[in-house]
Structures are given as structure tokens and as C-alpha cells.
Amino acid sequence: MDVLIFGDGPAARLAAIALAGLGLRVVRALPRPGLGPPPTTRHTHVVARTVLPSAAAIDAGLAQEITARIAPDCLWRQLTGDGCTEYTEPHISRAAIDSALAVCLARRPLEAWRDVTLTGRCGTRLSARSAAGAGVFDLVIDATGAHRATRAMLAPFAPAARLEDDGPVRLYQTYELALPAPQPLLHWSGPAVEGPTRALYGDFDGRRMRITAALGRGAPRIATLDDVARAVHPQVAALIPKGARLVRRTATIAPNYRRLRVPEAEMPNWIALGDARSQWPPRLGTGLSALFRQCRILQETLAGGGTPQEARTAIDTWLDTEWDKQMTLSAHLR
CATH class of the missing domain: 3.50.50.60 (FAD/NAD(P)-binding domain)
Known part of the structure; x- marks a missing residue:
């Protein structure tokens, strides 16, 4: 053949x-x-x-x-409405x-x-x-x-x-933050919430933090780090270190x-x-x-x-x- x-x-x-x-x-x-x-x-x-x-x-x-x-x-953290669960995964x-x-x-x-x-x-x-x-x-x-x-x-x-x-086509946006001090490798996900802006996934890797969110109708316009913190779930916003800077945004439209x-x-x-x-x-x-x-x-x-x-x-x-x-x-x- x-x-x-x-x-x-x-x-x-x-x-x-x-x-x-x-x-x-x-x-x-x-x-x-x-x-x-x-x-x-x-x-x-x-x-x-x-x-x-x-x-x-x-x-x-x-x-x-x-x-x-x-x-x-690798350390993983699953965020939930009541807190988080930590575990290791490859x-x-x-x-x-x-x-x-x-x-x-x-x-x-x-x-x-x-x-x-x-x-x-x-x-x-x-x-x-x-x-x-x-x-x-x-x-x-x-x-x-x-x-x-x-x-x-x-x-x-x-x-x-x-x-x-x-499946439905959604707009996903990833925000990349520069951190004032290096962080250990950590991946996190959740919490599972409904709303116009849902933070689904992110990671810390050295001096970089990334947040990926699904944006729906009614999602606020995001241009600054303060916009990111206001748009995502409070548990996600609490992960952002003081002194972080928003340095890049990338968008993906995907089903x-x-x-x-x-x-x-x-x-x-x-x-x-x-x-x-x-x-x-x-x-x-x-x-x-x-x-x-x-x-x-x-x-x-x-x-x-x-x-x-x-x-x-x-x-x-x-x-x-x-x-x-x-x-x-x-x-x-x-």
C-alpha cells in the first residue's frame, strides 16, 4: 500500500x-x-x-x-468553590x-x-x-x-x-503576566463557574504566570492587569502576586x-x-x-x-x- x-x-x-x-x-x-x-x-x-x-x-x-x-x-491545584485540592501529575x-x-x-x-x-x-x-x-x-x-x-x-x-x-465555538483569551520574583512550577484549573468570563486554566513558571479564560457575551473589555483581576473568579485573582505586570494577550476561537x-x-x-x-x-x-x-x-x-x-x-x-x-x-x- x-x-x-x-x-x-x-x-x-x-x-x-x-x-x-x-x-x-x-x-x-x-x-x-x-x-x-x-x-x-x-x-x-x-x-x-x-x-x-x-x-x-x-x-x-x-x-x-x-x-x-x-x-x-508537577504540582497541580484544582480550585473549587470551597478551596482547592493539590496533587501531582506528569x-x-x-x-x-x-x-x-x-x-x-x-x-x-x-x-x-x-x-x-x-x-x-x-x-x-x-x-x-x-x-x-x-x-x-x-x-x-x-x-x-x-x-x-x-x-x-x-x-x-x-x-x-x-x-x-x-460543540459550541468559544473565544478563549490567554493573559501572560511578568512576575516580580520567580515562582515554582505550578498548574491550576477551575473553579467551574458560569458567567461571561470564566478562568479555566493557568500556570506559574519562573517569572511568568498565564491565565486562560473563556469569554462570552457581556464579558468586560480587558486591557490592564486590573481588568483581569476584576473579570476572573476571586480565587484566581488571589493567585496574582503583587507587582505583576500584564505583558501579553493572545486569543483563540475554538469549538x-x-x-x-x-x-x-x-x-x-x-x-x-x-x-x-x-x-x-x-x-x-x-x-x-x-x-x-x-x-x-x-x-x-x-x-x-x-x-x-x-x-x-x-x-x-x-x-x-x-x-x-x-x-x-x-x-x-x-
Whole structure:
């Protein structure tokens, strides 16, 4: 089986590692010129018990590389209406995941093509070309995240393709504070409250503090540190040290999950992996965790003799089941 994978982020790299381990011919279609830089996300953590079982099933070497990059005893604080609960959990940064994938990817004899274009269909197979060559592929995987590199190419073959959001779309804003004195590494979450501004998650790391809040209708305009303190829950405001300064604000508009739906009748051998950047809430790593699970399902289905269509059905079934659940903050943190 010949496989073409679009993208160069964690989803594309993980899929390449998973399928190359089955002895398949894997061609990586790297980002095309003119499409802008690949999307990036600061995943502050991914729960180790979610990622490592999938990594171990996909590639033992990858699991070892990730394990070597885990901070095992990071302090977490769960804020509640009555106080807080402290516990320790592993910490895995996005940079650590990227580093482990790069090391594992370098061990594989993979082809890399640039400026790849889909040119036609031969039954259920798709033909593609680039400056490096041309070929006909049994399976094409879209792992570009926002799918901006592939939607235009899909138009002649799958005019009914569409982006689909699971769950309500919310505006999340992250406030980065400079602290007067260094603080030990601490992650906190909660409290679970309703209202126009809900502080969901934050961390202390040296001289930096970050607060991520979901902003709804009626949320106040936030421009200063005093605005932040007034907008968030009092338990969160109490964490802000005296002398802190607001130095940066970043915004993300995200649903619970986003993926590209391509009708199987139009494109039977096309698999679009869900977007790691669209996750609830941002920076908790739930989207990246889901990518590890999707790639595990992909590998297990094909290793068991399944067809690309069966792998696609298995991934879609899992996504429908997983992301139709009511997402709660504590479920992703604990």
C-alpha cells in the first residue's frame, strides 16, 4: 500500500511513524509554498496516561523518547468553590512531543515531497505529482490541522467536503503576566463557574504566570492587569502576586473539536485527522491526545488487514463517540 500524508505537524509525523512501522511506502507531502507557516499551538500539558499507551502501541522507541521528556511530579491545584485540592501529575510540553517525534521520524526511511498536487482518480486511488516525482496512492491522509493546504485540491474530487465543528465555538483569551520574583512550577484549573468570563486554566513558571479564560457575551473589555483581576473568579485573582505586570494577550476561537468531513462516496480513500489546535479548552492538550488515539486506530486497523475505508470508519466512529460527550475540565486534567 502506498500512502501520501499531507502536513508536517505532530499529526502528520505521528501518522508517518505509525504507517512506516507496518512496512508501507509512506510519502510525506510537506507544506506547499505560499500557504503561510504551519499552524502552531502551545500545549502546556498532555496527560501522560492518555498519550503514552497510544505511543507505546504505535512505536516502542517513540514511547521511550516521550517518557524521557516527562516531568513526573508537577504540582497541580484544582480550585473549587470551597478551596482547592493539590496533587501531582506528569507534565509533557508540546516541545517535548515535537522533539520525540523528530527523533523517531529520523529513524524511518521516508520520502518527502514538496509542492504536492492531486491530479486525478484511478478508481478509489488518488494520483499526485510534485517536483520530486509522481505516483498513485491507495490512501491519502490530511493531517494539516486546519486543512487549508488541501481543501482547494479536494474541490474537483469532493465538492461536498466541509468543515464540521463539534460543540459550541468559544473565544478563549490567554493573559501572560511578568512576575516580580520567580515562582515554582505550578498548574491550576477551575473553579467551574458560569458567567461571561470564566478562568479555566493557568500556570506559574519562573517569572511568568498565564491565565486562560473563556469569554462570552457581556464579558468586560480587558486591557490592564486590573481588568483581569476584576473579570476572573476571586480565587484566581488571589493567585496574582503583587507587582505583576500584564505583558501579553493572545486569543483563540475554538469549538470543542474541528474536523474536515469528506463524503466517502466522493473520496473513499481519504482520511482527515481531527485538528489538534481546536480543543476544549485551549492548551490543555486534549486535541493532541486525540491525534495519538486516531493514529493508533489507523495503525491497528491496517495492521489487522483492514482497508483504508475501514480505518476511516473506525476513526470517525471514535471521534463521534468521544467528542459527543459532555466535555468537563476535570475529566481532561485527572
